[in-house]
Structures are given as structure tokens and as C-alpha cells.
Amino acid sequence: MQVIGTTNTKTRKIYKMKVICLINMKGGVGKTTLSVNLCDCLASRNSAKVLLIDIDPQFNSTQCLMSPDEYVEHLKNKKDTIINVYDRNVRPIISTVDGIDSSTPKKLDEIEPILIKNNFSLLPGNLELYRIEMSPGEGRENKLNKYIKLINEKNNYDYIIIDTPPTPSIWMTSALLASDFYLIPVKPDPISFTGIDLLQSIINERKENLDLKIECCGVVLTMVESNTRVYKDALKFLNESKWKKFKFAKELPKRTEIARSQMNKTFILDLDDSEAKLNLAGITSELIKRTNDGQK
Secondary structure (H helix, E strand, O other), X not given: OEEEEEEOOEXXXXXXXXXXXXXXXXXXXXXXXXXXXXXXXXXXXXXXXXXXEEOOOOOHHHHHHOOHHHHXXXXXOOOOOOHHHHOOOOEEEEEOOOEEEEEOOOOHHHOOXXXXXXXXXXXXXXHHHHHOOOOOOOOHXXXXXXXXXXXXXXXXXXXXXXEOOOOOOHHHHHHHHHOOEEEXXXXXXXXXXXXXXXXXXXXXXXXXXXXXXXXXXXXXXXXXXXXXXXXXXXXXXXXXXXXXXXXXXXXXXXXXXXXXXXXXXXXXXXXXXXXXXXXXXXXXXXXXXXXXXXXX
């Protein structure tokens, strides 16, 4: 890591760019909460330039960062979303005045993220992803990787975080192709832990078939209620498994306030919750260290 220049009198840290996808086949494990708040902490506390790409068709990360009115206005103004990366087809436009014309998709390097706050940008998600028929072998799964390389040449991001859908889909494959590392958020319960091994087998299959170099940078426990028997049993299971070395030291606690506030564009660092803020800062610091130590 280098340190150069200043931004608003604050030291600007420069990292070798890393792409990290957050991945889990089970929904409701706090993946979006972790994605959004990692980006905020990287930007706010670590002065890193961050891009969050919402590749989940449910676009939950986008809903945490843009109000419904803002999002509708964004679409009305024909501003970019993740759909622009994948939908590369020329579209017919029928006008009663001009007849039939066509709409040509933007070049990948013309697709612009939006600035959420200082050092933190977003390429919004889009429900229309469900409409795209994308089969392995047609090349669309490589579009995200190509886009990231092009957009980083223009913007010099330090970290690009990809929020993925909770399914073993072509979207997951696309995220794996584009990433250097994957991070697994896990809710500490027996069902969630059972799914980790299955997830790993699917990722290993993708790595072998596609010759991927992506590496696991860890497992973060989320939505933690540390005083429960379920948590203690889950922690015991984790510490006795092969995943012990991947476990992050800090955990993201379960808080009603976190769930409520994130839909109002409020981050964990904005809350009056010292434990949650301390744990998020610890998770972020460990992510930086693990990805630096493991950087290829």
C-alpha cells in the first residue's frame, strides 16, 4: 500500500486494486448489509476509492443506497445500471414519425457508476436482469470482467466489491470470473454452515472448468447473537472444521437498528452503536490485510 497526496486534508491511501465478491447460496445472511458497510468503511475510515457493483437481480444493495424516487429518476434519465453491462443487443425503436430506428448499447467504458459519497460509487442493480437469457459459452459471463478492467483504467479504484445473488447462477460465475477474492458472509446457524461446503464445491468446480485464480479471503459471521445456544454450537462447529482458519476475528452483530437504518441510507458507522462500529472496522481491517497478504 502506498500513501500519496491528500484529499480534503485527509491522507489518501492507495491500494493495488482488488476485486472481491461477497457470495453465499443462502439468502438472509446479511450479505447486502456487509457489502454496503464494508464499502462505506473502506471509503470513510481507510480513505480507499471504492466501487460497489450490484449484480443481484433483487438489487438490495441499490435499495440501501438510493431511495425509490432517486432510483426511478435514475432510470427515467436513462442513466446506467448493471443491465448496461450485460445487455449488448441492438434494440429496435419504432416511431410514428421517423419509422423504425435502432438503439445501440453503450460501449463498456462509457457505462458510468454514480457517486454515493466521497470515495464511494455504485453501479446500481436492475430487476431487468431476470429478463436476460444468458447461457454459458455465449460470452456474456465475461462482460463484467471486461467492464471492471475498462472502468478502473478511468477511475483507479482501490477496491471493487460485487454483491452477488444467493443462487449458483451464471451471475455468480460472472462475479467469480471478475474477482480476485471471494468473501463468505455466514449467519451462525446449522443450516447456513451446512451450505458452506456445498458452496465451496460449486466454486471449486467453476475454478477447475474456467481456470479461475480466485481465492477465498475468509468467512465473516453476520447477524450474530452471541448469547444464544445456536451461536455457541455454530461457533464450536466452525472451530472444529476446515473453515477455522478462514474465520474473521470480528463478527457483525444482529441489530434491529442496522436493518431499519440501512433502508434509510444510514450506515453502521453513522449509528450510536460502538460495538457494531468497532466490529465493522475490525472486519474491514482484516479484509485489507488478508487481501494484501494473498494478493497475486
